[in-house]
Amino acid sequence: MSTETIDLKTRLITDFYAREAVLNGEASSEYHQKKREGLARFEKLGFPTIRHEEWKYSNVKDLISVSYDFNAESSIGLAELEDLKVPAQEANILYFVNGRYNAGLSTIISPVEKITISSLAEAYKNDPARVSSYFNELTKDADDAFTALNTAFTQDGVFIHIPDNQQVEHPIILRFVSDAREQNVGSQPRNIISVGKNSHVKLAEAFRTLGEQRSFTNVVTEIHVAEEANVQYYKVQNESDNAYHVGTTQVRMLDRSHFYAGTVTLNGKFTRNNLNIVLDGERCDAHMYGLYFPDGSQHVDNHTVADHQKPNSESNELYKGILRDKSKGVFNGKIFVRPDAQKTNAFQSCKNIVLSPDATMNTKPQLEIYADDVKCSHGTTTGQIDEEALFYMRSRGISRPEAMSLLMFAFCADVVSQIKIDSVRDYLENVITQKLASK
Amino acid sequence: MLSINDLRASIEGKEILKGINLEVKPGEVHAIMGPNGSGKSTLASVLAGREEYEVTGGNVVFDGKDILELAPEERAAEGIFLAFQYPVEIPGVTTINFLKTAVNEIRKYRGEVPLDAAQFLKMVREKAKLVSMNDSLLKRALNEGFSGGEKKRNEIFQMAVLEPKLAILDETDSGLDIDALRIVAEGVNSLRSPERATIVVTHYQRLLDYIVPDYVHVLYKGRIVKSGPKELAFELEEKGYDWIKAEVEAVG
Numbered sequence: 027m028s029t030e031t032i033d034l035k036t037r038l039i040t041d042f043y044a045r046e047a048v049l050n051g052e053a054s055s056e057y058h059q060k061k062r063e064g065l066a067r068f069e070k071l072g073f074p075t076i077r078h079e080e081w082k083y084s085n086v087k088d089l090i091s092v093s094y095d096f097n098a099e100s101s102i103g104l105a106e107l108e109d110l111k112v113p114a115q116e117a118n119i120l121y122f123v124n125g126r127y128n129a130g131l132s133t134i135i136s137p138v139e140k141i142t143i144s145s146l147a148e149a150y151k152n153d154p155a156r157v158s159s160y161f162n163e164l165t166k167d168a169d170d171a172f173t174a175l176n177t178a179f180t181q182d183g184v185f186i187h188i189p190d191n192q193q194v195e196h197p198i199i200l201r202f203v204s205d206a207r208e209q210n211v212g213s214q215p216r217n218i219i220s221v222g223k224n225s226h227v228k229l230a231e232a233f234r235t236l237g238e239q240r241s242f243t244n245v246v247t248e249i250h251v252a253e254e255a256n257v258q259y260y261k262v263q264n265e266s267d268n269a270y271h272v273g274t275t276q277v278r279m280l281d282r283s284h285f286y287a288g289t290v291t292l293n294g295k296f297t298r299n300n301l302n303i304v305l306d307g308e309r310c311d312a313h314m315y316g317l318y319f320p321d322g323s324q325h326v327d328n329h330t331v332a333d334h335q336k337p338n339s340e341s342n343e344l345y346k347g348i349l350r351d352k353s354k355g356v357f358n359g360k361i362f363v364r365p366d367a368q369k370t371n372a373f374q375s376c377k378n379i380v381l382s383p384d385a386t387m388n389t390k391p392q393l394e395i396y397a398d399d400v401k402c403s404h405g406t407t408t409g410q411i412d413e414e415a416l417f418y419m420r421s422r423g424i425s426r427p428e429a430m431s432l433l434m435f436a437f438c439a440d441v442v443s444q445i446k447i448d449s450v451r452d453y454l455e456n457v458i459t460q461k462l463a464s465k
Numbered sequence: 466m467l468s469i470n471d472l473r474a475s476i477e478g479k480e481i482l483k484g485i486n487l488e489v490k491p492g493e494v495h496a497i498m499g500p501n502g503s504g505k506s507t508l509a510s511v512l513a514g515r516e517e518y519e520v521t522g523g524n525v526v527f528d529g530k531d532i533l534e535l536a537p538e539e540r541a542a543e544g545i546f547l548a549f550q551y552p553v554e555i556p557g558v559t560t561i562n563f564l565k566t567a568v569n570e571i572r573k574y575r576g577e578v579p580l581d582a583a584q585f586l587k588m589v590r591e592k593a594k595l596v597s598m599n600d601s602l603l604k605r606a607l608n609e610g611f612s613g614g615e616k617k618r619n620e621i622f623q624m625a626v627l628e629p630k631l632a633i634l635d636e637t638d639s640g641l642d643i644d645a646l647r648i649v650a651e652g653v654n655s656l657r658s659p660e661r662a663t664i665v666v667t668h669y670q671r672l673l674d675y676i677v678p679d680y681v682h683v684l685y686k687g688r689i690v691k692s693g694p695k696e697l698a699f700e701l702e703e704k705g706y707d708w709i710k711a712e713v714e715a716v717g
Contacts, residue, residue: 420538421540423574428566
């Protein structure tokens, strides 16, 4: 791994123009113009420093100190997937290796004549106007350098379009694998998901790494939730100790829709997740669950936003973390209640167990309420394992480590039980059990 | 079976037990009574291995082993059981899963093969009947939202499942109405056998109407100041603890 300090920003901007130079006619397309705007925004913002309020506890200095190959080829095949112990399941499974769709590894079983599930690149080839109109719609005002960077460099990802009144029977699993066996690799997937009126879908993004070199994933997912739709969305990160991950999921909900998010960070060197939900409809409900287990010198930062814009909606949030060794955790939960959003119910809770004196957790609830008839609550707790409970279990013959595992597993249970894709939940239960038993 | 010799223990530098001596033989039931703050619960806690207490002197020999050297889980595996005065609520862990782990950890300690799910369930159902424990409670998180009576019943149920050689009941009667008390006592009595012993720690004589002791000891200011047959409990119920205090001060 290279330790030489480089100027990643300049290098990326140079890359952009090099790519643009070979685009020919495509450079004038709406799609590319949006990318250009992304680049301009990135150029203006630059990578954030800890002086930036949103990045106060998460320093990206280390992340941007090396270069990454954003076009790395990969020979990954079924054997490597075996190594990753990816669970078998009956689902639509799409593989993205180093950010690019791998059709050979992927399986799509839902009826494609009814719903569109394809790579973004292919979707653009088939219907540039439709993809362009969705692209960056939800994130166009984002004041975030990484989102802008992703916009500028969007090449691939998933494009899912579900028309009205569809029950998507099989879950959609998006597996992002960084092949960092040979070199530092970077990827910037962009996922666009549009769920029509009264349609139901469950989907998951899973992030893994092969190899020991560095990986940098900068992912942006835009999710449109139409009236009365029901969307279950999970993000599971089980990457290497050398994996850097910055991601934004931007959601817009319309009247009477339901959105459930589960964000679980099992492993990774540096993780920053932004989950921004705009409740742009009446009587809709948004649910956010999160779980993280940093150890060693890992860093996990979850920023969430519930932006209530219309009356009579509800948001409900529960994040939990177990921190060990010298790890750091950050939770920043914003709730906005706009002047029109009367009768809003918004609840937020963040609970942490800090198992080592060298581990730290920073929690910051942020409520901005501009309506007067609302119910909002927030609470954070950070503590150690309950010694009284531990003694109770030991007095029944359960060893200290086993009692610790049981207690920590129980601590995680109310988040894990919210995951409604069985295979994903089983996978999490297995990995969490192993993780808790290993210390 | 159990031999406590000049046991001294303190918490945060304050000595609570000031030289306890007690012999318990298999099959016996000993009641430990005494006014509030005399050290009854401390004694129960020290025997079970609660780490906040520092043992400053003496020893406790159980079946030939000095148990003060053992961790709480090892004491449990050796056959000591403490029924808590305040059973702990543990959200997210079901009673059934908790007990299965406990049973199999103890079996592992003893070099026995773990019970499979079917064997375990069969055994648990039988024991649940002993204390009229409803199946639905077993599937709920341990003690979470249980009433006072349900919690105490759960303690005795756990005791029935773990079959300890020595059971220590710490104020098991506190907070129980008469029906719950009877159920709990029946559970305890059904487990009495010539091989097992019980120590009943209580403030009131009431429980001893149901669990009849062989010996009654009065603990006061960290020492056993009086021992006698079960009739001593009636005397305490009638006269209170003041005459004992007066006796001790007179000698003291």
